[in-house]
Amino acid sequence: MNISALLTSAGINVAVCAVLLSLYSILRKQPINSSVYFGRRLAQVSPRRNYNVCFQRFVPSPSWIVKAWETPEAEILAVGGLDAVVFLRIILFSFRIFSVAAFVGIFFVLPVNYHGKEMHHEHIPSESLEVFTIGNIKQGSKWLWVHCLALYIISFTACLLLYFEYNSIANMRLSHIRTSPPNPSHFSVLVRAIPWSPEELYSDSVKKFFKKYHGASYLGHQMVYQCGTVQKFLTETERLCKMLSSDKVRHRFDILQRTLCSSASDSFRVLSEEPESINGNPPSREREISSNATEIPAAFVFFKTRYAADIAAKVLLSANPMLWVTNYAPEPHDVYWSNLSIPFGQLWLRKITSLLAAVVFMFLFLIPVTFVQGLTQLDQLQYSLPFLKGILKQKYMNQLVTGYLPSVVLLLFLYTVPPTMMLLAVIEGSISRSGRKKSACRKVLYFTIWNVFFVNILSGSVLRLVDALSSPKEIPTQLARAVPAQATFFMTYVLTSGWASLSSELMQPMGLIWNWFKRAILRQKDDLVPYSFPYHTEIPKVLLFGFIGFIFSVLAPLILLLLLVYFFLAYLVYRNQILNVYITKYESGGLLWPTVHNTSIFSLVFMQVTALCVFGLKNSKSSVTFTIPLVACTILFNEYCRQRFYPIFKNTSAQILIEMDREDERNGRMEQIHRDLQMAYNRFTLPGQELHSQAQLSHPTQSEEGRNTEDPRGMSQIG
Incomplete structure (x- = not known):
């Protein structure tokens, strides 16, 4: 040339x-x-x-x-x-x-x-x-x-x-x-490859395991469900709610919107919405969901402090590395739900x-x-x-x-x-x-x-x-x-x-x-x-x-x-x-x-x-x-x-995590953080239903919005 x-x-x-x-x-x-x-x-x-x-x-x-x-x-x-x-x-x-x-x-x-x-x-x-x-x-x-x-x-x-x-x-x-600021992923760990037992549900196994080995720091858990038809219905409902919430038609369909969204939310709340679920006691609504969805061997486990969650995500929980596998929990809005149902043994x-x-x-x-x-x-x-x-x-x-x-x-x-x-x-x-x-x-x-x-x-x-x-x-x-x-x-x-x-x-x-x-x-x-x-x-x-x-x-x-x-x-x-x-x-x-x-x-x-x-x-x-x-x-x-x-x-240093936990305890925020974890990983939350946890935990300052995933405490890889 x-x-x-x-x-x-x-x-x-x-x-x-x-x-x-x-x-x-x-x-x-x-x-x-x-x-x-x-x-x-x-x-x-x-x-x-x-x-x-x-x-x-x-x-x-x-x-x-x-x-x-x-x-x-x-x-x-x-x-x-x-x-x-x-x-x-x-x-x-x-x-x-x-x-x-x-x-x-x-x-x-x-x-x-x-x-x-x-x-x-x-x-x-x-x-x-x-x-x-x-x-x-x-x-x-x-x-x-x-x-x-x-x-x-x-x-x-x-x-x-x-x-x-x-x-x-x-x-x-x-x-x-x-x-x-506090974020749900800081206090959460995703656990997969939960061993199956013919005598109890996965939820009961998770509760028993973490109370036995992490009793001092374990706060609660939320199971993951595979909901094909249910999820499709809710996606369509969410799209319709967004359409009806536009300024052009809001004054015409306000009553219809409230009726549709409230009925959908009442029918499809996950187990952690109930206050007692945060303590590991699955309410009756969990049984209702299980009739429409399949419980899979995966759960989000909540801990009382960031440091406890970080330790649980790093250590080997079981003598068998293919069981009780832990990962840092992604941000609630960053979770790729469909992949959570993939058996852990298939990943390799x-x-x-x-x-x-x-x-x-x-x-x-x-x-x-x-x-x-x-x-x-x-x-x-x-x-x-x-x-x-x-x-x-x-x-x-x-x-x-x-x-x-x-x-x-x-x-x-x-x-x-x-x-x-x-x-x-x-x-x-x-x-x-x-x-x-x-x-x-x-x-x-x-x-x-x-x-x-x-x-x-x-x-x-x-x-x-x-x-x-x-x-x-x-x-x-x-x-x-x-x-x-x-x-x-x-x-x-x-x-x-x-x-x-x-x-x-x-x-x-x-x-x-x-x-x-x-x-x-x-x-x-x-x-x-x-x-x-x-x-x-x-x-x-x-x-x-x-x-x-x-x-x-x-x-x-x-x-x-x-x-x-x-x-x-x-x-x-x-x-x-x-x-x-x-x-x-x-x-x-x-x-x-x-x-x-x-x-x-x-x-x-x-x-x-x-x-x-x-x-x-x-x-x-x-x-x-x-x-x-x-x-x-x-x-x-x-x-x-x-x-x-x-x-x-x-990694995130233990010094920083402990200092952040102590600061929240001194300011009296820790109790509110624990309550907000109840609905942090609610897969079926519709528009207008976001609780205080979503507003405070999932939407930090603009410089930190959307923190994630598979690495130390919500400090994830590129997006």
Whole structure:
């Protein structure tokens, strides 16, 4: 690819971004689109729409950019929670490190690459982009020490920034835990694999077991029921209640609504609604439910203190590890109820099945990736499809096919990955919705790094990929040759998948189309369904661009300029979306940062190893010698961070939990907390029925709203 092809791709994407950003600034001003572009704000306050037509509503303006830029981090924390702050810190870290890398790469490495060979350079627009990569350096060139020095500067700067970020986010997490209000999940443990007894119900077994072994701290329990028909009926009733509660029909159907909802609630209350159930005495209503639903070997067990619940969730309750299995209880609104009925003994099989399915999907994805790589190699494409020779000889068609089309095709195929991985995460049997998103996030991250980078690097064709995998000793040589050669493809990928996708994120095209269809065709209004932030798709995307930036920062530094533009736009776009569009349903307390840190370390080490292979291919023994200690130092730095900071994200200290319990006891809140636990995990609570427990326990301050799940005391994984 030459410079003119890259400029063609850049021009197309700049034009697309400019049009979409201008269109967004107009559409967001239209009252009819308020549910699309201000979902979070409308979910908290009643909408006041102004339908007066004025000229300013149809003129693009940068007001949203100013607002997103000027909003302090404290407001982001109050609105989106600690996870939102950590996500924006990822983008800021990437922008800072690649600013340093771009300065070093553009002013020092790039001139060395360009003048690396005594060759005749063509006119700039026709100049091949390969002359700006390390591939243009002569064998045994003494100028490779510049690349080695740049490698050291970038690596040490990245480690320094990672340390400060890890330390800062760890302190923010500790502060987040200390200041968090009481939450049902803090005092609850999910128990599964309850042993079956022909002589008594599961509820009686739970009561007997915990009174015997945890009598001093055991408060009560609530069984989980599998209610297929009942749950469907209640879901429909809930939907109807929401419809009838709209302002348009509320004055007409107020009596009908109260009748319907009250009768439904009276018929389908769970056992813990009765005061005596909190003491482990199942009331008669439990027997009524059991006649319409199946009791399953799972229960939420409540404890008197956070510390007692934490201990019960960590220890092995039985000599048989397959019985009385405990997990940290998810938030009440975060429980994935359908997966609680999965027998615990099936989970290992489900995880293996999900892993195998993900691997199969990865290999099936080789088909579109190979097709995309064929578009970047015109010689092979013309040989395979002779009828395209005449078309591809045209200058602009050649630039379009090689510079823009491949990354667009790959991007379209990648849109199928998140829903597929989300489905596999459900099959795994996660007990929480946020845990499902955490699993999907990791799968999407591994998938994108493998298919977008490694497969594109190694697969000029599938046969070359198979040859590389069948001869592991040849992989370093293949990487050393292929990585600099594929720099041009990843430049266009950053333009298409980076710049254009941010504009699409702002526009929310699917939400916009659905909103118009719902209003124009279905004639529905005021049916606001705000979405939570899609961490499982956006975090892998940002980390992938960071991975690409590290790999090419020394080998092909020209890509860093494109990445800086992407991270700057991403910072503005995602701040705007957090402030206006997405609500916080699942809060993990910053638990996504260790994944970010580990991915960044992996990117650094892989950058160093790839540079090491390239130095070896260029016969520069001194550069190879000086790079090896750098790899060792990076690994040692990661081990230090793992020992120093990771335990804060893995567990909650007993000191903090005991202090929080004592504070509640001093303030007289503990008795009220115990009463509120009665209805905390009521699966069948309808709108308007939420008790004091839901208001006080399940809806903490905005900075902590929706804490979850399978990790220490409601500080769960990404959502």
